[in-house]
Every structure is written in structure tokens, then in C-alpha cells.
Amino acid sequence: MKEIILCKYGEIALKGANRNQFEKLLRDILKRRTEPYGKFKIYSVQSTVYIEPMDEYADVDGAYYAAKNTFGISAVSRAIIAEKDMAAILETVKTQFMPYIEDARTFKVEAKRSDKKFPLTSPEISAEVGAAILEASGGSKRVDVHHPEVAVRVEIRDYAAYICAGQERAVGGMPIGSNGKGLLLLSGGIDSPVAGFMIAKRGVRLDAMHFESFPYTSERAREKVLALAEKLTAYTGDIHVHIISVTKIQEALRDNCEEDYFTLLLRRFMMRLSERTAEKFACDALITGESLGQVASQTMQALGVTNSVVSRPVFRPCIGMDKEEIIRISREIDTFETSILPYEDCCTVFTPRHPRTRPELCKVEREEAKVDVKALEDEAFETLETVVIKQAR
Ligand code: ATP
Numbered sequence: 491m492k493e494i495i496l497c498k499y500g501e502i503a504l505k506g507a508n509r510n511q512f513e514k515l516l517r518d519i520l521k522r523r524t525e526p527y528g529k530f531k532i533y534s535v536q537s538t539v540y541i542e543p544m545d546e547y548a549d550v551d552g553a554y555y556a557a558k559n560t561f562g563i564s565a566v567s568r569a570i571i572a573e574k575d576m577a578a579i580l581e582t583v584k585t586q587f588m589p590y591i592e593d594a595r596t597f598k599v600e601a602k603r604s605d606k607k608f609p610l611t612s613p614e615i616s617a618e619v620g621a622a623i624l625e626a627s628g629g630s631k632r633v634d635v636h637h638p639e640v641a642v643r644v645e646i647r648d649y650a651a652y653i654c655a656g657q658e659r660a661v662g663g664m665p666i667g668s669n670g671k672g673l674l675l676l677s678g679g680i681d682s683p684v685a686g687f688m689i690a691k692r693g694v695r696l697d698a699m700h701f702e703s704f705p706y707t708s709e710r711a712r713e714k715v716l717a718l719a720e721k722l723t724a725y726t727g728d729i730h731v732h733i734i735s736v737t738k739i740q741e742a743l744r745d746n747c748e749e750d751y752f753t754l755l756l757r758r759f760m761m762r763l764s765e766r767t768a769e770k771f772a773c774d775a776l777i778t779g780e781s782l783g784q785v786a787s788q789t790m791q792a793l794g795v796t797n798s799v800v801s802r803p804v805f806r807p808c809i810g811m812d813k814e815e816i817i818r819i820s821r822e823i824d825t826f827e828t829s830i831l832p833y834e835d836c837c838t839v840f841t842p843r844h845p846r847t848r849p850e851l852c853k854v855e856r857e858e859a860k861v862d863v864k865a866l867e868d869e870a871f872e873t874l875e876t877v878v879i880k881q882a883r
């Protein structure tokens with residue numbers, strides 16, 4: 491039996507003159523992502539990419555899940571390939587296809603001919619395949635054209651016929667790399683991995699930036715962040731995680747500045763250091779997991795104060811979401827369980843008891859002037875190290 495994976499494009503299908511470029515990018519990504527699962531031929535016809543195993547060793551399940559999690563694809567299905575001949579199609583339905591629709595009690599058949607020379611019309615093909623399924627099911631299935639549990643598709647293409655049972659929704663979005671590169675500020679929390687996922691979904695390649703505060707934060711906190719990055723690689727491919735120590739900055743703030751401003755001042759340092767890192771690694775935007783009003787440092791005024799030190803756009807896809815929505819996505823992308831591991835983040839050391847919720851920029855700047863910003867920033871930037879996280883299989 492020969493199987494093939496069919497992937498429907500999402501938004502790429504709406505592209506105009508540059509559509510070919512997007513399609514090629516998507517095929518290249520699929521090639522890379524299916525490589526660990528064996529030899530596959532990947533090609534596109536109309537708005538579908540085909541992933542065809544080249545030998546019997548290819549792991550079709552593995553490739554199917556990789557495709558389902560590839561941005562740019564809106565739906566996936568598995569099809570059996572049959573010879574392009576009605577008798578062969580009916581034989582394949584009866585002998586090989588039935589397990590695919592084992593659980594469905596009702597079905598309908600939709601046939602499509604891209605080869606108009608095929609001797610039967612689409613309704614005729616549907617009727618014959620429908621009859622074959624009814625016969626093979628021995629009375630356990632019936633046709634329901636309005637609300638079938640499964641829609642069986644038969645496609646008559648140039649070289650073969652494909653028979654498939656329904657399709658599953660895939661992750662959608664745009665292929666990674668079609669929309670530049672961004673730097674995700676990745677803490678160990680719930681929100682930032684979700685923010686990274688959402689922006690990556692728009693076709694943005696991600697680098698990650700993490701600030702640690704050793705010995706106030708532990709080695710395990712770092713491992714947790716790397717584990718979160720690894721979870722994201724299931725969608726994004728390899729991620730470079732840049733790590734900077736802000737220990738000296740935090741100690742300087744603690745020793746010199748008014749406590750109420752600690753978090754805001756630290757966040758301004760993080761933004762500046764992120765921008766320098768973005769500059770160094772050619773990232774055109776910063777991405778954070780901030781959500782309006784979630785904590786004192788995420789009020790409109792506080793966001794204004796932290797934003798004012800950088801010139802790159804800062805994307806905050808969680809800004810209008812409440813915690814429940816963010817958690818729902820983090821469960822879907824499988825980062826939640828890692829995010830809730832209880833290790834200290836640098837934002838939780840030296841936290842003010844009464845953080846300013848409506849900070850005024852001039853007061854923040856006055857506090858900030860009590861430390862040598864440039865020297866602290868340079869010294870912190872010297873600690874930058876990069877860990878490459880490979881795409882998890
Ligand atoms: P999260 O769940 O993402 O940790 P949070 O609600 O805890 O978010 P904050 O700790 O105020 O919020 O951080 C807001 C955003 O700032 C985070 O979503 C993240 O993008 C960035 N950030 C915070 N701490 C760090 C850190 N140690 N390293 C890198 N980025 C950070």
C-alpha cells in the first residue's frame with residue numbers, strides 16, 4: 491500500500507505574484523522538517539503540497555505530525571494512492587481504505603477530477619465509491635450528505651488517484667522566514683512562549699533572549715528556559731538562545747535606586763540589551779509576553795516607560811488576552827507544564843513591595859541617573875553567550 495500526505499496551504503493561497511516564492515519556501519521547510527523521518531518527495535500542485543514517501547522505511551506518521559505543525563499549512567490529510575482506473579480505485583477502497591474510516595458511522599464521498607479525460611464524471615465516481623464503501627462495511631455505515639462523520643475525498647490527478655478520509659486542521663499561519671527575524675524575550679513564565687508562538691506563526695524566524703541573575707537565579711531556571719525554547723522548536727525549527735547576566739545591574743539598582751522603581755529600571759535595561767542583541771543578530775523586532783494590566787510593570791504607563799528606550803518595534807501579541815486565553819494556547823503548544831515549574835526568574839528577585847503602576851518617565855529617568863547606565867549595560871553585554879537549541883524530533 492502506498493500512502494501520501496496532502497497539505498493544504500493557508501494564507502499563501504491568497505498571495506499574488508510572489509506566491510511561487512512562498513510555495514518554494516514552504517517546500518524547503520517541509521523538506522528539512524521531514525528529513526528525520528526518512529526519504530520523501532515534496533512537490534506542490536494547485537494549493538496543495540504533497541509529501542510522498544520514497545521507500546517503505548519512511549515514517550509517514552512522523553512526517554504527518556511534522557507537517558501538521560508547520561506554519562503555512564492549514565489542513566493535512568493522509569491519502570492512499572491508487573492506479574488511475576475505476577476498477578483499481580474500487581478495489582483499493584475495499585481492500586485498503588476501510589481502516590481509515592473505521593470509527594465513522596456516517597460518511598459521504600466527494601470526488602474531484604483535475605484530469606478531465608477520466609471516463610467518469612465526479613458524481614459518478616462519488617456514487618461508485620460510496621456503493622463500494624457501503625458494501626465493504628457490511629451495513630455498519632450509511633451515507634449522510636449533510637452532516638457526515640467523515641468526508642471521503644477521491645481526487646483524480648495526472649498520474650494517480652488519491653483516496654483520503656477527511657482532513658485535520660493544521661497550525662496555519664505563514665512559513666517561517668517569510669516575515670523576517672525577531673528576538674523573543676523569553677522568561678520562564680507562561681506568557682512569553684505563547685507570544686513567541688504567535689509571532690512565529692506569522693512567518694517570523696525566532697531568536698530568543700534570556701536574562702538570568704546568577705546566583706539569585708539557579709541553573710535550573712536556565713534549563714527551564716532552554717526546555718521552553720526546545721518546545722517551541724517543534725514549530726519554529728532550531729532556535730538560538732542568547733543569555734545575558736543582569737546580576738550586576740540588579741545589585742547596582744538595589745544599592746542606589748528607590749525600591750519602587752526596581753522592576754521598571756531593570757526592564758529598561760532588558761530592553762536596551764535586547765536591542766543590542768537584536769542588532770548583533772539581525773533581528774528587526776522585539777517580542778514580549780506582556781499583557782495589559784497583568785502586573786504593575788504592564789500598565790499602559792509602565793509599558794510606555796520601558797518602550798521608550800528602544801527604537802525597534804516591540805510586538806506583544808498577548809497584550810489583549812486574559813490569562814485564561816494565554817494558558818489555553820500554552821497547553822495547546824505544550825509549553826504550560828514546563829512554564830509552571832517553580833524556579834525563580836530574575837524579575838522575582840529584589841521585587842519592590844510597592845511597584846509604581848503609573849510611573850512618570852521623568853521620575854524613572856531621575857532614578858536611573860543614579861547608576862552608570864552605559865557602563866552597566868556594556869558590562870552585561872560582555873556576558874552574552876548563545877546556546878543553539880536544535881529542533882526536537
Ligand atoms: P511571563 O509569563 O512571560 O514570564 P510575566 O507575566 O511573568 O510573563 P514579566 O515577568 O513582567 O511578566 O515579564 C514580561 C515580559 O518580559 C515577559 O513575557 C518576557 O517577554 C519578558 N521577560 C521578563 N523576564 C525576562 C527574562 N528573565 N528574560 C527574558 N525576558 C524576560
Ligand code: MG
Pocket residue numbers: 677678679835837
Ligand atoms: Mg515572568
